[in-house]
Amino acid sequence: MSTESGSLRRRFQDSLADLEVSVSRTEPASFEATLEDVVDDPVVGTPLPFDGVSLPAWVDEEPSPRTLEAATTGVTAASFGIADYGSVVLPSTEDGAEQVSLFPDLHVAVLREADLVPDMPTAIDRLGPALRDGDSAILATGPSATADMGSLVKGAHGPKAVHVVLLEEGGDE
């Protein structure tokens, strides 16, 4: 099991490297320090739904339009990641995860290694019941980009950069 998830993780990291998306791995206990290294102030976020991990006090967990506009970094949870593509699946939530992942220049997606799936069919199969239940989600792959102005530019309407924080599987190993 751990071998398989290890190779999934390597595939995911390879895909992220192709997308020029940076990634850090951390145990839940070191999450705050890891996050501190990658963000630029001011930071907004939405609460993380993972056991043993929460956003540090210096992250504004209850952003409003004003603080969102002022923020440089947005931190949100990803429901799962797709190894083949380096995609993170971002749920739309009532507390505004969609906006927090979209407006600031840097998006930090927090993802549990246990939530990596290998490929697109598996990801979509997993999303089916949730969408039928009324949920919405974004498959986000790398930063926002456009080539409409003559050459590739990152950060067209959304983040100019994406960073993934991978939460190691606690206690398994």
Place this chain on the structure above:
Amino acid sequence: MSKPDDRRAKAARIRHLLETEGDAVEANTAGFNRGRYEAVADLESYEELKGEARGIKEDAIERLPELLEQVTQTVEANGGTVYLADDAADANRYIREIAAEKEADRVVKSKSMTSEELEVNDALEGDGVDVVETDLGEWVLQVADESPSHIVAPAIHRSRAEIARLFNDRFDLEEPLETAEELTMFARERLGEQIREADVGMTGANFITADSGTIMLVTSEGNARKTAVVPDTHVAVAGIEKVVPSVEDLSPFIELIGRSGTGQDITSYISLLTPPVESPTVDIDEPDVAFAEREDDRDFHLVLIDNGRTAMREDDQLRETLYCIRCSACANSCANFQSVGGHAFGGETYSGGIATGWEAGVHGADSVAEFNDLCTGCSRCVNACPVEIDIPWINTVVRDRLNHGVDPDRFEFLYDELVPDEEPSGLDLQKRLFGNYETLAKLGSATAPLANRVAELGPVRSLLERSVGVDSRRPLPAFERETLREWYDERGPRVAASEADREVVLYPDTYTNYVDVDRGKAAVRVLEALDVHVTVPNVGESGRAPLSQGMIATADEQASEVYAALAEHLDAGRDVVVIEPSDLAMFHREYEKLLPERSFERLRDGSYEVLEYVYGCLENGADPAALRAPEKPIAYHSHCQQRTLGLEAYTTAVLEELDADVFESDVECCGMAGSFGYKQEYYELSMDVGDRLRDQFESPTAADRLVLASGTSCEDQLDDLLEREASHPVEAIDPGGGV
């Protein structure tokens, strides 16, 4: 349409686009096309995924009425509203009502071709609503007041420098903008403000799932995400064909759409929104209320547009168009599109190969008539299409319908005896000439060499140009007095059937029989050198020429005659060998539409391209030493339709087996495409497409090589493009000849 003035006007329009937009369009579309080849090569199960995607769309369109009912129930159960609009006016009326009800001052939009089809911007602006396109390419067009030149990347006809000039000219800027980065950040800033102040957000939908009421949006900028989530009202407009049964059906499309279109494995964002969404709005009037504290009452309207689609679904020939996922592969892989873009190769809304189906279905004949001829039937889009639509066939069918719509009183006097009764007597004279090439070839050969000399006389060329639009800059093919069949009948076989390893009937296509007799003779000698018994039977034109002019009834009749003439040979176990790839492609592709299934399959399974056949003989033990080894390194241009059939590799393999060094072109088409490059209105476009091939064959790697091409048209085009003569590969390995 066929009058000389119209042809000149069309040529001038194309020339203007080649000069003003051609370079930017070519750089972008050729880049997307290269990206597609690379991206699909990485996909292990590419062919299976295409089949799966095709199956889902076939099923969805088959079950469309039921799915529309289901999606309506689902969306309404979710709290949204569904409106089924009969046509553009109906849809626009409904959308205007929403805007009025919301007292909307501004509507922001993400890119949607369906909204272009509706011309909904004009409708809303008529009511005083400010409509803002937020996709950067669409916004450039809105500022410039232009229409999209590409269905996915709408402003590819404009260079960075032109966009910078436009912005610097149009906006009051402190510092002039220059780089793509500066232009993008300026647009982001400005559009961001406009999105914040918007009352309604309008998006399209790439797919809609009936089981969940989810709309899928494929984007990279993030503007569609903002458009859908910032205002409290979301209107999604989509054709009724966008509905698929379930969420699980989306997977193959997600994997195919970006790769097929712009060559990206996946775009930055695949939004899967099940509206009304749970995300809070971004309300600038309450800037300090936390998102988590908001109680928004979101409003969602799904406007499903028929606008001719139900009629398309009931039309056996146009139905396939509804499988289209608007990826743009057929535009990017099209040699003509790469040169002129969607402002020439497009109708009122849609552009590229599949646009013929869309425009015929939603806007009607007038919109299609202008650009339908730009599809030459080269078929390079066929394998590129992620839902396996036979796009050239749709173009042929619509051309046939346009032919029948021409005023029947014109031009009946001269060519009636050349045209079978099934074709309309009012058919465009130019199309009749090229569609009946075999008749012309017979006449030319019977009177050669006099006919050739007369044809090349100045007054005759200008008459040909004026009356039928044969461009006087293009050399005409010279007919041979002795046809291939006459030569063969006189000579007889050199390998007796009783001593032969195999028996072949060599199909005497019109061009080989009357014009390039030498390549026919070379084919006979090559096959005999491999101990094959050859006959050259009396079989007529395959129907390729009339089909290319949209004369389906004539092609159908010729297909039946060809099959009748070959059936006995097939029964006797003889193999049919074809030199001209466009005729082989008739046997392998188009005859499926023209013959009964069993007849089609027998001929398809029993017929081979000549170098494919040589390859098979060598694989089965024939001695390559019996063939001539080419003396020089080779520059080889395969034929578009040959490549679509996947047969070009055999030619390269045979040449390499004979120790030749082969450099192969990778352009999609030579630009000649049968009669296309002879036509006055298209001559310059044909040469512009040809330039890409010339560049490759005049590069230092290829400049001194022997030029070989499998197609007749390609040989003619290469002769016109290069200082060197081009030959067929079979001539290069002919033990009794040599080039």
